Amino acid sequence: MKDVENNADRRSRRSRRLLEQSFVELMREKGFTAMTIRDITDRADVHRGTFYAHYPDKFALLEQSIRGKFRRLLERELPPDAGWEPEHLRVLIRTVLEHVRSLYGRCSPVAAVDPLFEQSVRDELFHLLRRWLGRLRATRDDRQVDVDTMALMTSWSIFGAAAQWSKSYEGVSVEEMTGRVHAVLTEGAGRFAADPFRD
Structure with a gap:
């Protein structure tokens, strides 16, 4: 049970890190207004549901x-x-x-x-x-x-x-x-x- 929780925590931290890294890259390339949540999730290679599991919108990110x-x-x-x-x-x-x-x-x-x-x-x-x-x-x-x-x-x-x-x-x-x-x-x-x- 503990191993399952640790793996879930690791995946969650990894997803957050990928989303944050993608966000920073897109800020430099497109700017905040032009970027979409789809841009962020495509760059991070995660599902939109993963984004919403961590953030309600791009302003929160x-x-x-x-x-x-x-x-x-x-x-x-x-x-x-x-x-x-x-x-x-x-x-x-x-x-x-x-x-x-x-x-x-x-x-x-x-x-x-x-x-x-x-x-x-x-x-x-x-x-x-x-x-x-x-x-x-x-x-x-x-x-x-x-x-x-x-x-x-x-x-x-x-x-x-x-x-x-x-x-x-x-x-x-x-x-x-x-x-x-x-x-x-x-x-x-x-x-x-x-x-x-x-x-």
Whole structure:
């Protein structure tokens, strides 16, 4: 019985991998709007029923692809024990800035599904920051703002800064923008508001 379950799990993982690989290839060749589920299943050499066993539609596969790419990027850039520390936060901010610019900085078929990209990246950021802040909060008694609210506000701040920077701040380097966002998140906006002449 266990062998049958293991074989089924292996087949399921293999099917997912083939579908995801086919999707990525077709994104490069045809773009999201032009590709069909039949294109994906033909390329993966699986039945349409196999596709629907894993995904309700191609938008779900796109979302999975976006989340997977972003997770792998964070895993590559951050150490496994990363947390709310100045250097880890700086790496996270820079990684998000570069990732968002890679989408908005080129004419891409993914641009047609910007809201899905934005939501997926913000969600992944939120869950990562909630883990970091949750571990930090476990060592402190301060309960003024709950972890979910802090994670939500921080994820929106980082993503919003990245989206605006990638579209409007051509003269600002990634390092300079990383420093600005990092300073606001670690020092707070109050310090900047208290010094009206600070640039």
